[in-house]
Amino acid sequence: MASLFTPLTIRGVTFKNRIVVSPMCQYAASQGFATDWHFDHHARFALGGVGGALVEATGITPDGRITPECLGVWDDAHVEGLARIAATYHRQGAVIGIQLSHAGRKGSSTAPWDGGWALPSSDPRAWETVAPSPIAYHEDWPVPHALDESEIVDVVAAFVAAAGRAVAAGFDFVEIHGAHGYLLHSFVSPISNRRTDRYGGTPENRMRLSLEVATAIRAAIPDNMPLFYRASCIDRIPEEGLTLDDAVALAKALKAAGVDVVDCSAGGILVRTNPGHIKEGPGFQIGFAARIRAEADIATMAVGAITEPEQAEDVIASGKADLVAIGRELLADSNFAHRAAGALGIDKPDFVLPERYAFYLQFRRPAP
Ligand SMILES: Cc1cc2nc3c(=O)[nH]c(=O)nc-3n(C[C@H](O)[C@H](O)[C@H](O)COP(=O)(O)O)c2cc1C
Structure with a gap:
């Protein structure tokens, strides 16, 4: 059996294979609510045989969204639509997580097809963004409000409340969005965090908010539920930004806080390091996952230009x-x-529902 199709159990949750849908914003929500687009979008991956999936960056507060069209999980009323997405995967024997997100200083922006840029303050949909320090993402973007310590406590509480709603919606696991320049990453990175209190300065202080969020969510979700953390392993700003050594230290601390899997991404702290603009070649971030797995002794998820079965295997x-x-x-x-499965020579994959095997044979591509 190919390794890619060997099931994996983390805490009480089993991935039927190792292929996971990466979280992908759809910019299709209305007031944070899932719409038909989300159900259609996710159904095709669930039917496509993935072992697991992550629902896109989902705002833990209204100002935690990236755009006004992003999904939300700040209100109990959001649970019903999210539960429908989760059920789509469960019907196909796949597991499903949700990426809990606060966009920080990169919020209040437009979808990529509308430019992916800050909404003008005159736009009625715009909101005041927040960050560790009053430093804008780009000179054309508004200067964010620097969170004070009582507001930081509110952020942690909003993450915990959102995790509770994720549990109520039937998700199998939760991922904390700690990457791509959004709020948690903006605390960890020295490029955006110039605080002088206990949330800034030393690496330990800059990691503090991420660790508080991880610890609080771990305590709030069931023991048998895996907790993932997506990290930007490097900032791609030599001599100034986060390096892979920093990511290993963060991963060790996250493990101690109860995180089970580090999802190893990169970039996003400045416009020129936006993950959407990455030009690197195949599997360009796999090395980050390998080093963190080896040195922090924690499970990892690799991501980034993985496109071929043999490469994934x-x-x-x-x-x-x-x-x-x-x-x-x-x-x-x-x-x-x-x-x-076809390319790796698996005739009868375990992940196909037995009663659906005949149907599967209609479109399976056998090994060459
Ligand atoms: C349309 C789109 C939306 C994305 N939205 C998110 C997101 O919500 N959260 C996140 O962490 N990454 C997001 N990403 C990044 C992907 O999860 C992934 O890390 C990146 O695309 C590299 O993997 P790939 O080469 O397999 O696409 C998005 C990427 C795309 C293409």
Whole structure:
């Protein structure tokens, strides 16, 4: 059996294979509520045979959204729509998590197809953004409000309340969004955090908010529920930004706080390091997952330009990561898991529902 199709159990949750839908914003929500677009979008991955999935960056507060069209989980009323997304995966025997997110100083912006830039303050949909320090993401963006300590306590509480709603919606696991320049990453990175209190200065102080969020969520969710953390492992700003050594230290501390898997991404703290503008080649972030797994002794998820079955198989078989997250390739081919099973010579994958095997044979691509 190919390693990619070997089930993985973390705490009480079993991934039927190692292929996970990477979190991907859809800019299709209304007041934070899921819409038909979300159900259609996720159904194709669930039917496509993935082992797990992550729902996009979902705002823990209204000002924690990236754009006004982003999903939300700040209100109990959001639970019903999120539960429908979760059920879509459960019907296919896959597990599903949600990425809990606060956009920080990168919030109040527009969808990529509207420019992906800050909403003008004159726009009625705009809001005041928050950050560790009053430093704008870009000179054309508004200067964010620097959170004081009592507001930081509110952020932690909002993450915990959102995690409770994720549990109520039936998600199998939770991911904390600590990457791509959003609020938690903006505290960890010295580029955006110039505080002089206990949330700034030393690496320990800059990590403090992420660790408080992880500790508080771990205490709030069931013991058998895995907790993931997506990190920007490097800032891509030599001599100023976060390095892989910093990411290893963060991963060790996250493990002690009860995080089970580090999802290893990068970039996003400045416009020129935006993950959407990454030009690197195949599997450019796999090395981050491998080093963190080896040195912090924690499970990892590799992500970034993983597009080929053999490449994904190698990540798992060679012990570089425990899971692979796939974004754009799944948008291009939502049957990637079926394609991979065929390419890796699996005739009758365990992940196909037994009563659906005959149906599966209609479109399976056998090994060449
Ligand atoms: C349309 C789109 C939306 C994305 N939204 C998110 C998001 O909500 N949260 C996140 O952490 N990353 C997000 N990303 C980044 C992906 O999760 C992934 O890390 C990145 O695309 C690299 O993986 P890939 O080469 O397999 O696409 C998004 C990427 C795309 C293409």
